[in-house]
Amino acid sequence: NAGVTQTPKFRVLKxxxxxxxxxxxxxxxxxxxxxxxxxxxxxRLIHYSxxxxxxxxxxxxxxxxxxxxxxxxxxxxxxxxxxxxxxxxFCASSYSDLxxxxxxxxxxxTRLLVL
Amino acid sequence: RKEVEQDxxxxxxxxxxxxxxxxxxxxxxxxxxxxxxxxxxxEPKLLMSVYSSGNEDGRFTAQLNRASQYISLLIxxxxxxxxxTYLCVVLMDSNYQLIWGAGTKLIIKP
Numbered sequence: 232n233a234g235v236t237q238t239p240k241f242r243v244l245k246x247x248x249x250x251x252x253x254x255x256x257x258x259x260x261x262x263x264x265x266x267x268x269x270x271x272x273x274x275r276l277i278h279y280s281x282x283x284x285x286x287x288x289x290x291x292x293x294x295x296x297x298x299x300x301x302x303x304x305x306x307x308x309x310x311x312x313x314x315x316x317x318x319x320x321f322c323a324s325s326y327s328d329l330x331x332x333x334x335x336x337x338x339x340x341t342r343l344l345v346l
Numbered sequence: 347r348k349e350v351e352q353d354x355x356x357x358x359x360x361x362x363x364x365x366x367x368x369x370x371x372x373x374x375x376x377x378x379x380x381x382x383x384x385x386x387x388x389e390p391k392l393l394m395s396v397y398s399s400g401n402e403d404g405r406f407t408a409q410l411n412r413a414s415q416y417i418s419l420l421i422x423x424x425x426x427x428x429x430x431t432y433l434c435v436v437l438m439d440s441n442y443q444l445i446w447g448a449g450t451k452l453i454i455k456p
Contacts, residue, residue: 273350273433273446274390289443321389330442332378337389 233257235338237322243344244312252307252341254322262325263305264289264335265297267318274321280305281328312345319343349373349445352434356451363424367450369434370416378437379417381408383430384449390433393419421452429454 235256244250254263261282266274276289280299294316296308305324309316320341325333352369359365371379379396394401396408396417407420421428434447 271354271448273448274444275446276443279443328442329437329444330378332395334392335444337391339389340387 235322235324235336237320237338237341239341240339241342243346244309245346246313248312249308249310250312250343251309252320252322252343254305254307254324254338255303256305256322256324256336257303258324258326258336259302260324260326260336261302262327262329262333263299264323264325265295265305265307266321266323267291267316268321268340269318277307277320312343314345317343317345348447350434350436350447352432352447352450354448354450356453358453358455359424361424361426361454361456364420364422365424365452366421367419367432367434367452368416369418369447370414371434371436371445372415373436373438373445374412374415375439376436377439379408379410380435380437380444381406381417381419382433382435382446384433385430393432424452424454426454426456428452 264279265277278297283302322338323335325335381393382390383393384390400409405422409418431449431451433449
């Protein structure tokens with residue numbers, strides 16, 4: 232039982248390049264989330280999904296796209312990377328809606344540097 | 347004003363001491379509150395939920411003050427392994443999304 236995994240762990244991009252971050256969970260969770268964490272700020276929600284085939288915008292969705300083609304995977308795409316997207320990206324999952332006091336389980340993070 | 351505010355620290359505390367963190371939130375309708383712990387360059391992990399009546403888990407005590415809109419975390423008999431950043435998190439009633447504080451860094455010294 233690996234929990235939540237993320238690939239890659241670290242990546243350097245040039246401005247304008249694209250990339251996809253992969254998140255996988257083996258806990259059969261319905262809900263999955265992508266956050267970014269920047270120095271001096273709390274985690275901010277980028278996009279989330281409440282089930283296979285569904286996605287929704289979070290607090291800071293601009294410049295990112297997501298897909299949830301399989302229940303266990305949640306992909307985060309950057310179509311044209313910008314230096315402002317330099318951050319640590321965390322994926323998380325939960326069994327159901329957070330209103331029911333569900334625990335979020337986090338992946339180890341992806342450190343992205345955009346030059 | 348930030349929705350969830352925390353003193354960034356760092357708090358430098360000798361081993362065995364008691365340390366307390368406060369966190370203030372702006373949305374009075376928020377119903378659920380949590381403390382997460384994040385070790386350096388690691389992912390956040392849930393430390394404890396905060397209930398209206400306050401709750402305790404071993405050396406850790408969390409309290410909620412709705413009137414003043416703050417939550418607190420008390421760590422007694424601190425250990426070296428308690429060194430981490432402590433994140434205050436509030437569940438928004440409007441959209442059931444979590445709003446995260448920037449965290450308070452705690453350093454326990456021998």
